[in-house]
Amino acid sequence: MIHHFGAFAGYRTHVSFMPKQGIGVVAMINENAAGFFLPDFVANCAYALILDEDGAEICDAEREDLVQQAHTGLEQIRQTFQVRPDMPPRPLAAYTGRYYHPAMGSLAIARRGEQLHAVLGLVETVLDPWQGDILRMEFGGAGTALNFDFSGETTQATSVTLQGYQMDRMSAGTSSRFGN
Numbered sequence: 001m002i003h004h005f006g007a008f009a010g011y012r013t014h015v016s017f018m019p020k021q022g023i024g025v026v027a028m029i030n031e032n033a034a035g036f037f038l039p040d041f042v043a044n045c046a047y048a049l050i051l052d053e054d055g056a057e058i059c060d061a062e063r064e065d066l067v068q069q070a071h072t073g074l075e076q077i078r079q080t081f082q083v084r085p086d087m088p089p090r091p092l093a094a095y096t097g098r099y100y101h102p103a104m105g106s107l108a109i110a111r112r113g114e115q116l117h118a119v120l121g122l123v124e125t126v127l128d129p130w131q132g133d134i135l136r137m138e139f140g141g142a143g144t145a146l147n148f149d150f151s152g153e154t155t156q157a158t159s160v161t162l163q164g165y166q167m168d169r170m171s172a173g174t175s176s177r178f179g180n
Contacts, residue, residue: 005040014039023050036073041066088129090155092116095127095135095148099160099167107160107167118146120162133157 003016010030017024025046027039041062048055088095092111099107108119109127116127118137127135133148148157149166159168 007036012036012039014043016043018047021051023047035070037066037069086129087114088116088135089132090150094150094155095157097156098170100170101162101165101167104162104165104167106170107162109160 001016001018003014005015006013012029012031012035014025014027023046025043027042027046029035029038031038044062045055045059048058052058092114095116096109096111099109105121110117110119116135118125118127125137127137127146128143130136130145133150135146135148136143137146138144144163147161149159149161150156151158157169159166161167
């Protein structure tokens, strides 16, 4: 079997081929939390139905396990959302500003009403409180954490960590090397 599986925020894929049998399956889903294993289930059932006389029985048994996994995953997601705070622990102005890292470019955080908005490149999203000074942004269906650092005696965040990159606050009137 030749295969490649992958996932990106909000998406999951399964691509596999059985050259000797002359068959292949491509399964994709626009969700990668509770239904993470669904593309694999679809592919396994397709192969079982085509290659095995007992394929329908195999799929029925697997389906029950998958449904249970999905229910468990959804319940965990619901519980996570229930414990989220309504507002971050500091005033919204403490998080606003522009942050920069050479590999990531600039990230702008602005207040709009009672919400914080993030702009990274051409994408804009709302920030949601998560835990303490960690806020969550969602691009394309899955969340990413922004961990704000308040070092020293400051009321403004000095940096934010995004996907392992520390983005430092830019001083007022400065711009990044790329002008954004």
